[in-house]
Amino acid sequence: MKQNNSTALSVNLNKIALLRNSRPGNFPNVVAHGETCIKAGADGLTVHPRPDQRHIRPHDVYELSELVRSYPAIEFNIEGNPYAESMGDFPGFIKLVQDVRPHQCTLVPDSNDQLTSDHGFDLKIAGEKLRPLIQQLRDIGVRVSLFMDPDIEQISLAKEIGADRIELYTGPFAEHFKSQSDFFKKLFARYHGAAAHAQAIGIGLNAGHDLNLDNLGHFRQVPSLLEVSIGHALTVDAIAMGLVPAVQAYKKLCIE
Incomplete structure (x- = not known):
């Protein structure tokens, strides 16, 4: 398993699509911005299509898949609610994944009307x-990751049901990072322990949600972090820094 001296950076393009969708037309162009991220050093691109198409739309998924084929070293990650069904011209989440066959599919316990992902799976129930x-996706060559909280028992269950990786939900870590309180230290110890457990049982480790230039370096202290998916904070930083410098700044934190 890849060691912690380097972590892949996957740029989530949802907020670029959200900005585009606020006006008619195709400006900003999501695919063009995805290619800019690749050329700036990103290791992959992430999208989270939802049935309401508030940001990424089905045509973005197909077009970005074509883009990534032109860059063999770049990975495409599609994340979302595995049970999101067809709605209007949204073909259904699994149909999109089956059509595109991305390198990775991250399954997330979202509801259709959820603002953003805010918890991991409870695999005792799900x-x-x-x-x-999971087996269906693996059979077509797609690596499967499950969006999870830093719970050792739940991570063991993810391994048992066949997931290749987990993506730790880092929202609570980010929320309490600035406090550096005893509570935060105990919380980060949970993340560190969860990462160590994932490494011990042989399931790959990704992470994402509210990671930014201030807290990413600290989070990378967890063992064997293979990939981080970052969109909102990177897009906000790009407003001040420019997209290329923002990607480069995050990439630097991923390889230091």
């Missing part, structure tokens, strides 16, 4: 329903 779906 595990057996997810198991055949």
Whole structure:
């Protein structure tokens, strides 16, 4: 398993799409911005399509897949609610994944009307329903990651039902990072322990949600962090810094 001296940076393009969708037309161009991120040093691109198409739309998924094929070293990650069904011209989440066959699919316990992802799976409840779906995706060559809280028992269950990786939900870490309180230290110890457990049982480790230039370096102290997916903070930083310098700044934190 890849060691912690380097972590892949996957740039989430949702907020670029959200800005585009605020006006008619195709400005800013999501695919063009994705290519800019790749050329600036990103290791992958992430999208989170939702049935309401508030940001990423199905055509973005297909077009970005074509873009990534032109860059063999770059990975495409599609994340979302595995049970999101077709709605209007949204074909359904699993249909999108089956059509595109990305390098990785990150399954997230979202509801259709959820503002953003804010918790991991409870696999004591969801595990057996997810198991055949995970196998179905793996059978077509897609690596499967599950969005999870830093809970050792739950991570063991992710391994048992066939997931290749987990993505630790880092929202609570980010929320309490600036406090550096005893509570934060105990919380980070949970993340560190969860990462060490993932390493010990042989399941890959990703992370994402509210990671930024201030807290990413600290989070990278967890063992064997393979990939971080960052969108909102990177897009906000790009307003002040420019997109290329923002990607480069995050990439630097991922390889130091």
